[in-house]
Amino acid sequence: MTSQTIGPRPSVLRRILPQLVILAVALALNVAVFPEFFQIDFRNGRLFGNLIDVLNRGAPVALLCIGMTLVIATKGIDLSVGAVMAIAGAVAASVVVDGHGWGTALLAALAAGGLCGLWNGLLVAVLRIQPIVATLVLMVAGRGIAQLVTEGKILTFDNPGLIHLGAGTVAGVPTPILIWLALGALVTFVVRKTALGMLIEAIGINERSSRLAGINSRVLLVCVYLVSGLCAALAGVIVAADIKGADANNAGLWLELDAILAVVIGGNSLLGGRFSIIASLIGALIIQSVNSVILLSGLPPEFNLVIKALLILGILVIQSPRIGNYIYLLKASGPQPEPDAPASSPTKEETAR
Amino acid sequence: MKLKTTLLASVIALAPMAAMAADLTIGFSQIGSESGWRAAETTVTKQEAEKRGIDLKFADAQQKQENQIKAIRSFIAQGVDAILIAPVVATGWDEVLEEAKDAEIPVVLLDRTVDADESLYLTAVTSDLVHEGEVAGQWLVDEMNGEDCRIVELQGTTGSSPAIDRKTGFEQGIEGHDNLEIVRSQTGDFTRAQGKVVMESFLKAEGGENICALYAHNDDMAVGAIQAIKEAGLKPGEDIRIVAIDAVPDAHKAIADGEMNATIELTPNMAGPALDALEAYLADGTEPEKWIQTESRLFTADDDNMAIFNEKKDLGY
Numbered sequence A: 001m002t003s004q005t006i007g008p009r010p011s012v013l014r015r016i017l018p019q020l021v022i023l024a025v026a027l028a029l030n031v032a033v034f035p036e037f038f039q040i041d042f043r044n045g046r047l048f049g050n051l052i053d054v055l056n057r058g059a060p061v062a063l064l065c066i067g068m069t070l071v072i073a074t075k076g077i078d079l080s081v082g083a084v085m086a087i088a089g090a091v092a093a094s095v096v097v098d099g100h101g102w103g104t105a106l107l108a109a110l111a112a113g114g115l116c117g118l119w120n121g122l123l124v125a126v127l128r129i130q131p132i133v134a135t136l137v138l139m140v141a142g143r144g145i146a147q148l149v150t151e152g153k154i155l156t157f158d159n160p161g162l163i164h165l166g167a168g169t170v171a172g173v174p175t176p177i178l179i180w181l182a183l184g185a186l187v188t189f190v191v192r193k194t195a196l197g198m199l200i201e202a203i204g205i206n207e208r209s210s211r212l213a214g215i216n217s218r219v220l221l222v223c224v225y226l227v228s229g230l231c232a233a234l235a236g237v238i239v240a241a242d243i244k245g246a247d248a249n250n251a252g253l254w255l256e257l258d259a260i261l262a263v264v265i266g267g268n269s270l271l272g273g274r275f276s277i278i279a280s281l282i283g284a285l286i287i288q289s290v291n292s293v294i295l296l297s298g299l300p301p302e303f304n305l306v307i308k309a310l311l312i313l314g315i316l317v318i319q320s321p322r323i324g325n326y327i328y329l330l331k332a333s334g335p336q337p338e339p340d341a342p343a344s345s346p347t348k349e350e351t352a353r
Numbered sequence B: 001m002k003l004k005t006t007l008l009a010s011v012i013a014l015a016p017m018a019a020m021a022a023d024l025t026i027g028f029s030q031i032g033s034e035s036g037w038r039a040a041e042t043t044v045t046k047q048e049a050e051k052r053g054i055d056l057k058f059a060d061a062q063q064k065q066e067n068q069i070k071a072i073r074s075f076i077a078q079g080v081d082a083i084l085i086a087p088v089v090a091t092g093w094d095e096v097l098e099e100a101k102d103a104e105i106p107v108v109l110l111d112r113t114v115d116a117d118e119s120l121y122l123t124a125v126t127s128d129l130v131h132e133g134e135v136a137g138q139w140l141v142d143e144m145n146g147e148d149c150r151i152v153e154l155q156g157t158t159g160s161s162p163a164i165d166r167k168t169g170f171e172q173g174i175e176g177h178d179n180l181e182i183v184r185s186q187t188g189d190f191t192r193a194q195g196k197v198v199m200e201s202f203l204k205a206e207g208g209e210n211i212c213a214l215y216a217h218n219d220d221m222a223v224g225a226i227q228a229i230k231e232a233g234l235k236p237g238e239d240i241r242i243v244a245i246d247a248v249p250d251a252h253k254a255i256a257d258g259e260m261n262a263t264i265e266l267t268p269n270m271a272g273p274a275l276d277a278l279e280a281y282l283a284d285g286t287e288p289e290k291w292i293q294t295e296s297r298l299f300t301a302d303d304d305n306m307a308i309f310n311e312k313k314d315l316g317y
Helices: A010-031 A048-056 A058-074 A081-097 A102-125 A131-150 A161-166 A174-194 A196-205 A205-210 A217-242 A255-265 A277-297 A301-319 A321-333 A341-350 B002-023 B036-051 B063-080 B092-104 B130-145 B163-176 B192-210 B219-231 B249-256 B271-284 B305-314
Strands: A041-043 A044-050 B027-029 B055-060 B084-085 B109-112 B123-126 B149-155 B182-187 B213-216 B241-246 B262-265 B291-293 B298-300
Touching: A010 A277, A010 A301, A044 A048, A048 A058, A048 A174, A048 A277, A048 B192, A058 A081, A058 A174, A058 A196, A058 A217, A058 A255, A058 A277, A081 A102, A081 A131, A081 A217, A081 A255, A102 A131, A102 A161, A102 A217, A131 B027, A161 A174, A161 A217, A174 A217, A174 A277, A196 A205, A196 A217, A205 A217, A217 B192, A255 A277, A255 A301, A277 A301, A277 B192, A301 B182, B027 B036, B027 B063, B027 B271, B036 B055, B055 B063, B063 B084, B063 B092, B084 B149, B084 B271, B092 B109, B109 B241, B109 B271, B109 B298, B123 B271, B130 B149, B130 B163, B130 B182, B130 B213, B130 B241, B130 B298, B149 B163, B149 B192, B149 B219, B163 B182, B182 B192, B192 B219, B213 B219, B219 B241, B219 B249, B219 B271, B241 B249, B249 B262, B249 B298, B249 B305
Parallel strands: B027 B055, B027 B084, B084 B109, B109 B123, B123 B291, B149 B182, B149 B213, B213 B241, B241 B262
Antiparallel strands: A041 A044, B262 B298
């Protein structure tokens, strides 16, 4: 959290290189347990293959981690996203069950998600409640709200437009993949092509000084929680559309933790400041690749959580600052007096955080 | 004159019901409404009580044992004739059951049992989870009739007793039939979404054409898996046979649509047998067995699934 962090950015590729390497390793593990992993067919009018599954099944966490990255960059956290998914799914389902179109349903779900985000944002920015506590309220209550909407059942629907958002394809590509790619690109574009990204980082690094410097931190804080809520709503609609039903009990259950994990694997600090949405998205894909290894390995389900924990632990250990320093020292002690070696040192620390 | 006869006839016809309704008040402490099945159980229990003219006092414990104990104490204080409990946990019931016994109020356990002395309750009405799995396995044995079959299994939540028992039961059901082999088994957490995700990976890892049957520990996972099978360009119910457990309305619909082959019912009507036993006991002191096993009925395409769907869909599933 020194002045370095607001300095000029290293190139995007260098920033996401560690994540890309980990993703490559995770995919290689998939190939190890299932050699035909990369095989993609065109079947029944849609691309069909494990790689497509990773991209498709990673959609909810990918969408969540877009909003979560922004929230975490402000030194906050949003625990409510899983519950907001359940609410949005329930709202979308009940709207189409009432006979309205899928567009209305999507808008209603987004409105519900936005409202949830606004609530979180107001608690954090205006009432100054610690983010972890403020969003915990909705995490606990949200599922109850969703159950009230669905009246405690799995609310099934057969509106083709809505189902398309979760289970349909565009030119053979499953719609959820396109949705998270588009949203990721849009948000990255907006925060990087304007000063917005830097302002968000400034809040995370030191909110008081950023306010003294003239940043309207309160509005920005509310906005990031709002974006997080909207992302969660979109994820909730996709999950509900995928199974043609809103399952208030299980939709998005524990996904807030996966989203936070994706952000962390993406090399973003939970202490706020510097962030990379692209790296978080790769983090989401890494998590989904790990899930895929577990499913394809054919091991009994008792091993699922142990394998996942070990793989994640490995990833986090490799990313730890200590290990990063060791690797750097190891390189530095080697006989390679390259002139730019010291210059790359802050970058190393950067990525390691 | 005519009016008189009609009145007399109806009095005679209603007499037994009136007599019963006059003195039977039963308290029912339900866990809550955490699942569709639980909601259906509540609905059916109320219906069964109404059918018999019993005054049912219903208490929803919202998943808390302390609420259940409070409810039972208040039932005892009100002097009900009998108490039905769907216990939320297995332990910690001795004291309150003792109190009911001292007040000479018979207690019947529904759906789950407790770790307490048998003398403290009249009987327990539950389903046999292992048996449900066996019925599913037996159905597949008969269906395949000696043909080779590679089976994939969607398990319930890892470590939960329904998952363990339904897996054991199915394995017992297909035991000794070497033509049937479980090639992949993974948890789908009892949810539609996970059922679909895991089935997708099964279809890729084994190749859809190499899978002959799916056994899912509950209908929700099967419904999710059906969508995955369809998206892979295969016909659920034909290319891949599907058998699951619970018999929720959506499973009946899937069978009616030809997308699923069989489901085994976990009946929400635990109260029927319980009230039968209670009425017999209260009438002339007939002691029922300590465990009344509900029927694990098999539903296939031979049943009128659309009719059952319409009948079940309003129960609260």
